[in-house]
Amino acid sequence: MNGRPKIKDIAAMLGVSSATVSRALGDGDLVAEPTRTRIREAARTLNYRPNASARSLRTRRAMAVLMVVRDVGNPFYLDILKGVEATARAAGYAVLMGNTENDPDREVEYFHMLRDGHADGMILMTGKLPADTAVLDALPEAPPVVVALEMIADSGFPHVQIDNEAAAAAAVRHLIGLGHRRIAHVCGPVPEPMSRGRRAGYRAAMAEAGLAVPPGYEQPGDYLLDGGRRAGRALLALDEPPTAIFAANDEMAYGAIHEVRRLGREVPRDVSVVGFDDLYLSEAFYPPLTTVRQPRTEIGRTAMTMLLDILSGGRGPRRPVVLDTALQVRGTTAPPPPAGRRPHA
Amino acid sequence: MNGRPKIKDIAAMLGVSSATVSRALGDGDLVAEPTRTRIREAARTLNYRPNASARSLRTRRAMAVLMVVRDVGNPFYLDILKGVEATARAAGYAVLMGNTENDPDREVEYFHMLRDGHADGMILMTGKLPADTAVLDALPEAPPVVVALEMIADSGFPHVQIDNEAAAAAAVRHLIGLGHRRIAHVCGPVPEPMSRGRRAGYRAAMAEAGLAVPPGYEQPGDYLLDGGRRAGRALLALDEPPTAIFAANDEMAYGAIHEVRRLGREVPRDVSVVGFDDLYLSEAFYPPLTTVRQPRTEIGRTAMTMLLDILSGGRGPRRPVVLDTALQVRGTTAPPPPAGRRPHA
DNA sequence: CTGAAAGCGCTAACAG
């Protein structure tokens, strides 16, 4: 049989109408048992599969969702994608990858794809909405969009996230508990709510322990390796360098550790380091990285579940869904060096 | 304007036919200049976007490709995805993610998606074709499929890959050059051509240097952290443990290093380790991992470029495209310990 | 250069 078979072919071959075939192939039992099995068998023999666009055009459902991130190359998104994919797939949805690279044009483009029927819904992980609000206005009142991880102020979209502030505070308290008093923080880009949240947690934990945050103890960062390196270098160059560093993500923690070592200090002997994310293979690092674990797969799963709910008529949760984090205490944290042996010795 | 505008709306509003609108919005200059701009402006004002399914149904092109991997959660695929995405996007194609997890049903499913018009082409990175050949038979004679990275025997599909054997041999030669003579290999799953290739390279380099591969020096592995750990443990337990280990991928190299350290040896002082892949952040590892770098982004770019060629009528390269690898010599390799100080001392 | 008309393959009224 050349050229994929269509419903019409099956109908003709079996002497029924195409409507009957369509119904027989669907869920309900709107078709009498004998014909139904005949039709299904014929379909299987012919290796029939409904044409995707024809069906979508008719039903107005693409059976696809769009997962939009800032950088597909970032390992952070992997497990989230995994959770999204598994949940989507179980519900019969395909997953389209969107990558914005912070390009406003692309950000808009993906919203367009929603409107033009490429996808039925979107999971947004870029931390912002297109500046060009025309796109948003063109969407229906309750667009099938779920925001994951990153707060978008006043977006009104349902979202799933973690409590960055609480998690960061817990990480810093761990360091304080070990006896550290000079604890520095490598921030993420501070315009972003996520970075601010983690910094707020750092500040809160310091304040609650009566510890000062000396000038230079809050280093700017970009969530990248090099930013971590720069911050590490700057911190060790201070007159009173910290004995512990809390980095806003694992990648910067790696960078900081790298630099600390390059300058002849040891981790955690001279300087303790805590990260945030618990990347794949962070446990394989040496020493294994102490870090805040985010339930990434579950974030993906939850976001997709929320989206599915919305797509089937639900409104989605009215308040943010907050998932639990857990501090993974591993090998990069230890009590501070004895007072006589400052790391800058 | 409620409800997305369609061509008909624009046509009515401007007093032209919908055919004219369609043409004006297309590429060619089949429409007189004045009307053409009028139409385009109207479209922009209305925020018009053609309906994806309607267009696909008519043109028989989904403008989407499918990238199928065995495990979306594996960081290895990240940069490849990045290359695919960038190239696809530039050509106006969306990227659908496929994840098989080695499930034969899913493998088949993605081929179906090709046939039913969900996607126009596929980049296959699973290393195998569905066992159920019926699916394949149903495809056109030259299906728009490109195989990346993994050999599929006799598939006949164009493919892009690296020379696993040569790259592995180069890695082992590096160890030999440092003076190592007792070099072990942690294999990937040996049924896979990729794993066999790397093992073949290991054997070839050993043979060419006149070095023996004692029993137990070829450890089975699974490309996962734990497999690396197990292999590392087994190797150090040998009567004559190796002074160097070549792992078939970075992840197992990490596992092996982890275990070597747990047993009180140092890397590279007592044991040198070489990986394969050069994962994101492998340079941030401590010590930075010596490994074989694969041009992952380029692999993705190349595969997608080949696919685009096929989709526009080309036949694709008749012979495999082989991209270059490069050994990254970093911190986990060093000359072997002096004879008196065997690692099992 | 533009319009009229057909039709991609499917599903959903509406009848019977």
Add this chain to the structure above:
DNA sequence: CTGTTAGCGCTTTCAG
């Protein structure tokens, strides 16, 4: 329970 009919929104002959 099944058939007839219409139409989703677009592109593309075919005429003019």
